[in-house]
Amino acid sequence: MSDLALCRAQLQIDVGNTRLKWRLCSQNEVKARGFLVWSDFSGPPELLAQLAVALAGAAVESVLVSSVAAAEVAVAIDQWARQCFDVEARFAVVSPRAAGVDVGYDNPAVLGVDRWLAVLAASAYQADGVVVVDCGSAVTVDVLCGSQHRGGYIVPGLRLMNAALFQDTARVRVVPDWQVSGLPGRDTVSAVSSGLPLMVAGLVNEVWSRQLAQGGGGQHWKVLLTGGDAPLLVALLADKMEVLVVEDLVLDGLSLAESRPLDRGQGLI
Ligand SMILES: Nc1ncnc2c1ncn2[C@@H]1O[C@H](COP(=O)(O)OP(=O)(O)O)[C@@H](O)[C@H]1O
Ligand SMILES: CC(C)(COP(=O)(O)O)[C@@H](O)C(=O)NCCC(=O)O
Ligand SMILES: [K+]
Structure with a gap:
């Protein structure tokens, strides 16, 4: 029997457009x-079968989910949780106010729940x-200013920006070797590899200065900073501002959502 099989645990899942991130928590660890x-x-069934293998027989007692994927993914996760653990998966939603924070969108329902959970987790800092x-x-x-979410910005990530160049140019079809020197590239690969991270860092710097x-x-x-490319970007920002990489900020938001009283009866946060 694996060590995991001995623990009665909560499974937390963050479904993004590139990866599904998960963690098993037991007694706040x-x-x-x-x-x-x-x-x-x-597709979802094959990925979830692999997730069941990774969980190595853990006694999952509850399943909390943040998902910005298509609705069919949520349906598949719900079925999977019932079959594997005999529990209902609970999906976080965006409400106008939660954990003392007011949402910045006019229509909270269209804000990505991953963003909302990350903002709620950030309010604890x-x-x-x-x-x-x-x-x-x-x-x-x-x-997030005090307890007010002011809204935000959405731009393509590094991989998507590179894919756009790859798709719609004849001569910028490169596999990046990401660089965080900020130095001008002296060939096409380094021009892209240095330019795209600098572009994201420029956005963050601009938002920071404006605020x-x-x-x-x-x-x-x-x-x-959180997300797959956070460790890469930190080097471009750290000398200008107080910056922290938090590996699982969205999942931290799920933990917080569960530990707080529910707002307005709308479910998990
Ligand atoms: N093994 C990996 N597979 C895919 N992307 C990865 C991997 N490791 C790091 N990344 C980077 O992480 C990004 C995805 O980050 P992630 O936070 O998981 O995104 P999402 O929440 O959209 O699924 C990718 O765009 C890529 O640049
Ligand atoms: C902006 C996002 C695509 C980010 O998702 P991710 O990159 O983590 O896969 C997601 O938060 C989303 O689908 N949001 C809905 C639109 C909005 O927040 O305004
Ligand atoms: K994101």
């Missing part, structure tokens, strides 16, 4: 974590304001 890449599988950057398939930059210039929230601001 992370017992195991991992990720699966959508493009390695034919001591700061006047936080710029929350999720560097995934898309890069999202959300602004500080705008004031109103005090001057102690932090930047939290």
